[in-house]
Amino acid sequence: MNPSASLLPQFNKIYIAECSVKSEVANRVRELYPAEIIQIVSNDFIDSQRGPMNAQEFNESKKTLLLTEFKGQFFKRCPGATQKKTLTCCNYHVLNLGSQCNMNCSYCYLQSYLNTKMSLIYTNIDQALGELENMIKEFPNHPFRVGTGEIIDSLSLDEITLYSRKLIQFFQKYPKWVLEFKTKSNKVDQFLDLPGSDNIVVSWSINPAFVINQEEHGTARLHERIEAAKKCRDRGYKLAFHVDPMIYHPDWKKNYGDLVDLLATEFTPEQVQIISIGTLRYQPEQRHMMKERFGLKSLVTSAEMFPSEGNKLRYDATLRGEMLQFVYKRFKNHNEKWNAFFCMETPETWISALEKVPMQIGELKEFFKPLPQV
């Protein structure tokens, strides 16, 4: 099951905190990586790595890994849910099993979010599963959707952790709760010997090849993501695609139209649980780091962005509505059954694009129905 060394995520240095030395992940790291780059450090080592990062430190944080235990609460609501007054949110919950990403998208929101100068993998997954188990006992019949790809890609480091295997086996005991892996990688082989089920969703953030090539550095190419999705489908896993963030460029209609056509040709609405659609957005404070790291020739840094509700920078509202509506209608033209919705958008945008809010759309009602607060 060990991947070849050349295909492993590249790290210049791997630290293991004392509390994690005996963990399964640490054992696996010692199997996969040369001993020269591995160093054991004290449990408070992480404290010395906290603080705001400049562009260079952010780049280096992608190449340095720390295995440690997480001390807080693993299970949280999606950030969209904390802006309920301005955004229409789909009740997503997140389980953070690490932070930082070994890929390098120009628009990545982690550039304004992280404050630890290295990538982290939390080794106490059993504690996370215990937390989940308590939640499930409290709300066994509520259809909670739990994603692991919020501040770390769900699968790009999974060949190291093999957490997907534990999570799949755990969630299969609770079919009302839905687990979603969200990735831009094609790392799925490590769990495909486990059969899928309807409550395990493997999802891809997806963009036209042109945008992936320009802005999503170090990620799997479009055809690689599609191939990986087909493998998961063939093993009985449910799929989801996030056409998000849509990035404006002169040929956007052609390229996003072709992307929707490709997805609608390769997959059926029954195989794909959700299509979420969103346009480029980011916190204003991350613009300087983005420009420093990617220059002003990028489609993202040179984009025409304006302050919007919730303080994020977004495209002009009319253009945004046009882009969201275009992709939504393209799916619906293929088949009314495609379950598409807008991610982190204001009610005004829903109404301008679809003349409805999600609670007025039969197939989306369940996703957007308020759930108990955790």
Add this chain to the structure above:
Amino acid sequence: MKLTNLDHLLTQAENSSLKEQLHAWIEAKKIKDSDLVFTQLLQNDLQWKLFLKACLIIIEFRFSYSESLKYLELITDLILMGHDEAIFEYNFDQNKWTAHLQNLRYPQTSQRDDHLKNRLEKLPWPYGSKTKFERRGDRAGIELKMFITSEADLIKAISALERVKEQIRES
């Protein structure tokens, strides 16, 4: 030791007559080092030359603190996007110059706004009302001001707005 953003700006202006003016401007506007973080992106002499020229215009036009920083950042973007002397067209008039800078940095939005402005201004707004096209963040639209003194005024205004609504629907 790494220079601060303010030191770096003053060092770049060292050999020009601008240094004193810049110093006075920094003092007067209480410019902080973190306000100029975007200047770290300027890489070469040509880029700095363009930036300092823009500073001079901004100082001479007496832009406010926030306007100064907003336009200096916008100009930095334009420099890094490859614009050069075109930045300084229309710099004889503050309003024309800032509109020109916005057009350069946001060309598609400016074009869409112009189109929308023309369309909205042609609509039959209530008699005596004042309209002003505005962009507020990610939304553009018309600010409408009316002075109503009686129920009859109100009925007329509502009926005019109904006509506006119909024309918007038809278009």
